[in-house]
Structure formats: structure tokens, C-alpha cells
Amino acid sequence: MSESHEENDLLEIKEEKETEExxxxxxxxxxxxxxxxxxxxxxxxxxxxxxxxxxxxxxxxxxxxxxxxxxxxxxxxxxxxxxxxxxxxxxxxxxxxxxxxxxxxxxxxxxxxxxxxxxxxxxxxxxxxxxxxxxxxxxxxxxxxxxxxxxxxxxxxxxxxxxxxxxxxxxxxxxxxxxxxxxxxxxxxxxxxxxxxxxxxxxxxxxxxxxxxxxxxxxELKKLVSSWLYPLKFYFKKRICIIIIIEGFSVGLINFQIVIVPLIVDKYYHYSETVMGLSLIPNGLGGLIGAFFCGPLIDYFYKKYNTVGSRLIVGFVGIIGFGITFFFFGFSLLRSFYGFLVCELILNFFIIFIINATVSFLFDIYPSKTSSLYAIIILTESIFSMITSQLSISALDAPFKWFIIGSLIQLLIISPASFIILKKNWGKKREEQEEQDENELLNLTNIDDGITNENKNNNNEDEDEIKKNKEIVEN
Structure with missing residues (x-):
């Protein structure tokens, strides 16, 4: 009788374990x-x-x-x-x-x-x-x-x-x-x-x-450290590295604009901190409008052409528009307070196009590596943002010159590079893309799969332990 009760207890424990999972x-x-x-x-x-x-x-x-x-x-x-x-x-x-x-x-x-x-x-x-x-x-x-x-x-x-x-x-x-x-x-x-x-x-x-x-x-510390280092391997993939640098540079320019606005308001317009805060509102408003239009446009081109490269159409338009607006932002910065606020809104409208198009394109290439891609994108953005934040101090004396340099790089270097990426990936469908990148995926250490296997092994060990306990009770 006791053996039967103990056996039932083991079965109940197993059922409770499955229910908890x-x-x-x-x-x-x-x-x-x-x-x-x-x-x-x-x-x-x-x-x-x-x-x-x-x-x-x-x-x-x-x-x-x-x-x-x-x-x-x-x-x-x-x-x-x-x-x-x-x-x-x-x-x-x-x-x-x-x-x-x-x-x-x-x-x-x-x-x-x-x-x-x-x-x-x-x-x-x-x-x-x-x-x-x-x-x-x-x-x-x-x-x-x-x-x-x-x-x-x-x-x-x-x-x-x-x-x-x-x-x-x-x-x-x-x-x-x-x-x-x-x-x-x-x-x-x-x-x-x-x-x-x-x-x-x-x-x-x-x-x-x-x-x-x-x-x-x-x-396990070894696996934890490996998971920290894993996203860095994307920097060794030429195509991925180029598109991330293109997006990161654009984010660096928008950061340059965001950081320099309160400095300009303080130095040249002599407004209070409250007005400095108000002068940054167009950043959020432009991003909100950009997010409203960007997603449907990306989905529209993807559904129409059914290629991974079609997602970059919106990004390419965003890069061109951003480069032109960046020039006019610098031109109006010291001439018209309300003029540069309008340009600020337009800049943030286009940066959302660039970011979302790049992210959706990369996620389409590596759908199983989105978390690692997100980490490396943020890392690249922060590196460019750190550089442009320090440059903003040098730009205070002659801001228009720096905005000319930024717009020229955006239009003459970043735009052609973006077009080349768009052209090379234009006719490729997601299934073909996945086949092409299969070897790359295999070469990269698959942390997620390793973790999944570890979970399965842990579950198997738990089941084996229950069976052993059952055999002990029966004996």
C-alpha cells in the first residue's frame, strides 16, 4: 500500500512539474x-x-x-x-x-x-x-x-x-x-x-x-560571457557591417542635432532651460509622424515586390531627405529660431525611415538572430553618437560649417552606399536570402540553440531522476 502511495506521489510531482512548465x-x-x-x-x-x-x-x-x-x-x-x-x-x-x-x-x-x-x-x-x-x-x-x-x-x-x-x-x-x-x-x-x-x-x-x-x-560563466560576445561577430559580415554603419552614421548626425540645440539656445538666443526643453519637442513630434507613415510604406513595398531589398526603398528615400534637411537645419540655426525647429521636425521624420527600414531589412536576413542584431545596432549607434556629442562643442563657434560637412557625407557617400546595398538585394526573396546565408548562420556560434539544448537536457535529467526514484521505491 505504501509503495502505491509513494508511486502516486511521484506521479503527482511529475504532473505538477509539467503543469508548472x-x-x-x-x-x-x-x-x-x-x-x-x-x-x-x-x-x-x-x-x-x-x-x-x-x-x-x-x-x-x-x-x-x-x-x-x-x-x-x-x-x-x-x-x-x-x-x-x-x-x-x-x-x-x-x-x-x-x-x-x-x-x-x-x-x-x-x-x-x-x-x-x-x-x-x-x-x-x-x-x-x-x-x-x-x-x-x-x-x-x-x-x-x-x-x-x-x-x-x-x-x-x-x-x-x-x-x-x-x-x-x-x-x-x-x-x-x-x-x-x-x-x-x-x-x-x-x-x-x-x-x-x-x-x-x-x-x-x-x-x-x-x-x-x-x-x-x-x-555557467563561460556560456554567459560567450553570449555577451556573440553579437560582435556580425561586424565581420561585410554586408551587415556596411548597412549597420550607414544607419549608425545617420543616428550619429541626428544625435549631433539633438545635443547642439540646447547649447545654441543657451549661447546665441539666451533662453531659459524651459525653452531649451521646448526646443527639443519637434524631435519627438517628427519621430511620431515618421513612425505613422514609415511602417505602412515598408510593408507596402515589401508586399508589392516581395523582396528583402524592397524594404530599403524607404530607407534610401529617408537618407536623401535627411541629408538635404540637415543642410537647411544648419543654415537656419542662427538665423531663425522657428525655422530650425521646423527642420528639426523633418530631420526626425526621416531618421525613423532610415532606422526602421534598416532594422526590418536585417531582421529579414537573420530572423533567428534579432536580439543579437538589435544589440549590435544599438552599439554602433552609440559609438557614432558619442563621437558627434564631443564634436558638438567644436561646432558651437561655426555650426553651419559642420552641418555642411555632415550633409555632404550623407549625400555623397552614405546615399550611394545605401543604393548599392539596395540594388544588390533588390531581386532576392526571403527564402533565397535564407539559403544564401545558411552557411553564415552555421559558422556563427548559435548561443540560443545551445541554451535550448541545455534546457532540454535539464528536463531529461529531471525525468531520469524521477524514474530512478520510482525504481528505488519499487525495489
Whole structure:
């Protein structure tokens, strides 16, 4: 009788285990839209953390009595860690779980915000600001990864659109809020708001965020480090490298425009920090309009021509329009306050065309490597953004000259390179593309497959253990 009871207990344990695994796959999907709204609110924090700080640059420069090159490091170094953080934070959440990583990042963000607030030395402030950006911006990759886990496949597009909406709205309001806080309380008022947001992130992620990736993997350092390095291999793929550099350079130019606007408003127009924030609103508005038109256009050309290269039509048009508008932006910068605001809106309209066309093209080539591609795209963007942030200081004395240089490079070098990529991939369909890149995919270390196999092996080991326990009971 006891043997029968023990056997039933083992069977119940196995059934409970299977039920738990099933719940791990289905429970998150049942939390739409509450979970998605939670992710949108968490995504607000890293975007706000960057754009709200820009109007504070002149105030930080004056408070610490430092030169502009040093003060600008709070932006340029911040941007470079944005590129590296997805390489570390994203794969780490695959190993340790999304919830643990978000809670850890939020806690570190809170402590580093406090460090910045209490800083009396510019070096300590820069260190705190840069590491703060590493942790909070690393959450972006975790948030995007969570969307595909909380929603069924037919609603993932809706989830990504919701995140894009959250980002655009945050860009719209962040500079104005940041400028108002700095105008009323200096830059310290801004960092008090970061403390509040950090506390909110900890509370939400600890009490309300449900784990979407309940991993049972062994924490092997070797595999974890390999997953960090894996995306870098895309730099050795000529076609991928060129298209990523094209997109990254364009993002670097838009960053040049975003960073230089509050500096110009302060130096030449002598407006307050509140107006500096208001002057950045066209960035978000232009991106919002661009996102509205860009997606349908990319889908239209893809459906019409049914080739991977057709996605780049929108990107090529965006590059041409961006290069022309970049010239007129510099031309109007010191001549008409409202003129450069209009050009600012148009620039951000076209940059969305370039970004979305490039990302959709690359995701079409490597549909199973989207997370790694996303990480390498962000890394490339951050490298160019860091460079252009530092150049913006040199451009303050003669900004029009720098905008001429940027527009010429965009029109005479970036545009022809983009057209060559478009032409070479024009007639290729997705199936043909996948066959062509099959060898490349095999040559790249497939971390995801290795992780999947490890999970299967762990499940098999658990089943073997149950069988052994059953045999022991029977004997």
C-alpha cells in the first residue's frame, strides 16, 4: 500500500512539474494588457533619463565650474555605455530571469542617482552618471525581450507599437519637464526626480512584475560571457557591417542635432532651460509622424515586390531627405529660431525611415538572430553618437560649417552606399536570402540553440531522476 502511495506521489510531482512548465509558457500571455502597460511605464524611465538631462547641460557646466568638453562627457560617455549595456544586460536576463535583472538594475540606478545628487566633484558626477546609464538603459533590451513572452505571436506587433508609442511620447515631454525642473531647482531637482523614478521601478518590478522567463539553466560563466560576445561577430559580415554603419552614421548626425540645440539656445538666443526643453519637442513630434507613415510604406513595398531589398526603398528615400534637411537645419540655426525647429521636425521624420527600414531589412536576413542584431545596432549607434556629442562643442563657434560637412557625407557617400546595398538585394526573396546565408548562420556560434539544448537536457535529467526514484521505491 505504501509503495502505491509513494508511486502516486511521484506521479503527482511529475504532473505538477509539467503543469508548472505549462504555466511558465502560458501565464504571462494571459496578463495582456496589464503587463504591457507595466512594461511601457518602465520603458519611460531610461528614455526620460537621457532626454530630460539635455537642458541641464549648461547648468551642470556652470555648477561644477568646468569646461564644456568635460561637461559633455556626461552625455558622450553615457551614450557609449548605452551601446554596451544591451550586450551584457540582455543575455544576463536570459540566464538569470527578466525579473531579477530588472530589480537589480533598478536598485543600482537608484543608488547611482543618489551618488550623482550628492556629488561635489565633476569626476565623481561623470562616473555616477555613466554607470547609471549602463544599468537603466540596459533594461530596454529586457523590456523588448519580455514583449514576445507576454503576448501571443499574433499580437507581438501590437506590443512593439505600444513600446514605440511610449518612447515617442516620452521624448515629446521629457525635455520640457527636465528644463522646467532645472529652471526651478537647478540640476539637483532633476536628479531628485530620478530618485523617485528609481523607487517606482523597484516597487513595480518587485511587487507586480511577473517573471516571463522562468529559467532553470545552470549559471555557467563561460556560456554567459560567450553570449555577451556573440553579437560582435556580425561586424565581420561585410554586408551587415556596411548597412549597420550607414544607419549608425545617420543616428550619429541626428544625435549631433539633438545635443547642439540646447547649447545654441543657451549661447546665441539666451533662453531659459524651459525653452531649451521646448526646443527639443519637434524631435519627438517628427519621430511620431515618421513612425505613422514609415511602417505602412515598408510593408507596402515589401508586399508589392516581395523582396528583402524592397524594404530599403524607404530607407534610401529617408537618407536623401535627411541629408538635404540637415543642410537647411544648419543654415537656419542662427538665423531663425522657428525655422530650425521646423527642420528639426523633418530631420526626425526621416531618421525613423532610415532606422526602421534598416532594422526590418536585417531582421529579414537573420530572423533567428534579432536580439543579437538589435544589440549590435544599438552599439554602433552609440559609438557614432558619442563621437558627434564631443564634436558638438567644436561646432558651437561655426555650426553651419559642420552641418555642411555632415550633409555632404550623407549625400555623397552614405546615399550611394545605401543604393548599392539596395540594388544588390533588390531581386532576392526571403527564402533565397535564407539559403544564401545558411552557411553564415552555421559558422556563427548559435548561443540560443545551445541554451535550448541545455534546457532540454535539464528536463531529461529531471525525468531520469524521477524514474530512478520510482525504481528505488519499487525495489
Amino acid at each position: 505549462e504555466n511558465e509558457r502560458t501565464e504571462p500571455k494571459s496578463r495582456f494588457p496589464v503587463m504591457l502597460l507595466l512594461l511601457m511605464s518602465l520603458l519611460f524611465i531610461p528614455i526620460f533619463n537621457f532626454f530630460s538631462y539635455l537642458p541641464a547641460l549648461p547648468n551642470v557646466h556652470n555648477y561644477f565650474s568646468t569646461n564644456w568638453n568635460i561637461a559633455m562627457l556626461t552625455v558622450s560617455l553615457y551614450q557609449i555605455v548605452i551601446g554596451f549595456s544591451p550586450l551584457i544586460i540582455g543575455p544576463s536576463s536570459d540566464f538569470f530571469g527578466r525579473r531579477k535583472v530588472i530589480i537589480t538594475c533598478s536598485f543600482c540606478y537608484l543608488l547611482l542617482s543618489l551618488l550623482c545628487l550628492l556629488s561635489t566633484d565633476i569626476k565623481l558626477f561623470i562616473i555616477g552618471r555613466v554607470i547609471q546609464g549602463f544599468f537603466i538603459c540596459g533594461e530596454i533590451s529586457v523590456i523588448y525581450a519580455s514583449v514576445s513572452e507576454i503576448l501571443p505571436p499574433e499580437k507581438v506587433g501590437l506590443g512593439l507599437s505600444a513600446l514605440s508609442f511610449s518612447i515617442t511620447c516620452t521624448i515629446l515631454i521629457s525635455p520640457t519637464i527636465g528644463g522646467s525642473l532645472v529652471n526651478s531647482f537647478t540640476w539637483k531637482g532633476l536628479f531628485i526626480s530620478y530618485l523617485i523614478l528609481g523607487s517606482y521601478s523597484i516597487i513595480i518590478s518587485f511587487f507586480f512584475y511577473k517573471e516571463t522567463n522562468k529559467t532553470k539553466r545552470k549559471y
